[in-house]
Amino acid sequence: DTGVSQNPRxxxxxxxxxxTFRCDPISEHNRLYWYRQTLGQGPxxxxxxxxxxxxxxxxxxxxxxxxxxxxGSFSTLEIQRTEQGDSAMYLCASSLDVGGWYEQYFxxxxxxxxx
Amino acid sequence: xxxxxQMEGPVTLSEEAFLTINCxxxxxxxxxxxxxxQYPGEGLQLLLKATKADDKGSNKGFEAxxxxxxxxxxxxxxxxxxxDSAVYxxxxxxxxxxxxxxxxxxxxxx
Numbered sequence: 001d002t003g004v005s006q007n008p009r010x011x012x013x014x015x016x017x018x019x020t021f022r023c024d025p026i027s028e029h030n031r032l033y034w035y036r037q038t039l040g041q042g043p044x045x046x047x048x049x050x051x052x053x054x055x056x057x058x059x060x061x062x063x064x065x066x067x068x069x070x071x072g073s074f075s076t077l078e079i080q081r082t083e084q085g086d087s088a089m090y091l092c093a094s095s096l097d098v099g100g101w102y103e104q105y106f107x108x109x110x111x112x113x114x115x
Numbered sequence: 116x117x118x119x120x121q122m123e124g125p126v127t128l129s130e131e132a133f134l135t136i137n138c139x140x141x142x143x144x145x146x147x148x149x150x151x152x153q154y155p156g157e158g159l160q161l162l163l164k165a166t167k168a169d170d171k172g173s174n175k176g177f178e179a180x181x182x183x184x185x186x187x188x189x190x191x192x193x194x195x196x197x198x199d200s201a202v203y204x205x206x207x208x209x210x211x212x213x214x215x216x217x218x219x220x221x222x223x224x225x
Binding site for chain 2: 004031033035040041042043044045048055056058091093103104106107108109
C-alpha cells in the first residue's frame with residue numbers, strides 16, 4: 001500500500017493556460033474524490049467517481065474544469081483557461097466502498113499557482 | 116446546505132495542557148462526523164470518527180462525542196504534546212462527500 005499519490009506536487013502557470021493534474025489512488029479503491037483547498041479554508045468537494053463513473057459534481061466545478069477516470073484507475077483533473085482564482089491546493093482522496101462508512105485516504109495535493 | 120463551524124485558531128498551549136477545539140454542524144438527516152488532522156508537510160489523515168448520536172470517537176488520546184441535541188462534535192485531549200502541533204479539521208458526511216470546517220491550527224510549546 002503506497003498510499004494516494006498526486007502529480008505534480010506544484011504547478012505554476014500563467015493565466016489562460018491549461019493545466020492537468022493526475023491522481024493515483026490506492027490500488028484496490030473503487031472511489032476517487034477531488035477537493036480544492038484555498039489558504040485558510042477547509043477542503044471543498046469538487047467531484048467523485050465510483051470506478052469509471054463520475055457520480056457527483058459540485059457547483060464549484062465550472063465548465064472550465066473536467067475530470068476523468070478512465071478504466072476506473074487513475075484520475076485526471078484538467079482546468080482550461082486558468083484564472084487567478086483557480087490558485088489553490090487540489091486534493092485527491094480514495095476509498096473502498098464495501099457498504100456502510102468507508103475512510104477516505106488523502107494524497108499530498110497539487111499546489112496550483114496562477115500568475 | 117450542510118455546513119461545519121469550527122473555532123478559529125491558532126490555539127496555543129503548553130505541553131501537557133488540556134485541549135478543546137469546538138465544532139458545531141448544520142445538517143439534514145443523521146450525518147457521520149469526523150476529525151481530520153494535517154501535520155506540517157503532510158496530507159490529511161483521519162483522526163477519529165463517530166457515525167451516530169452519542170458515539171464517542173477516540174484515537175491517540177483524542178476524543179470527541181457526537182452530540183445531536185447540541186449539534187456538536189468537540190475535540191478534546193487531556194494532555195497535549197509538541198508533536199500534536201497541526202491543523203485540525205472537523206467534517207461531516209451525509210452521503211459520500213466530506214464537508215469540512217475551516218480548520219483550527221494548534222501550536223504546542225514545550
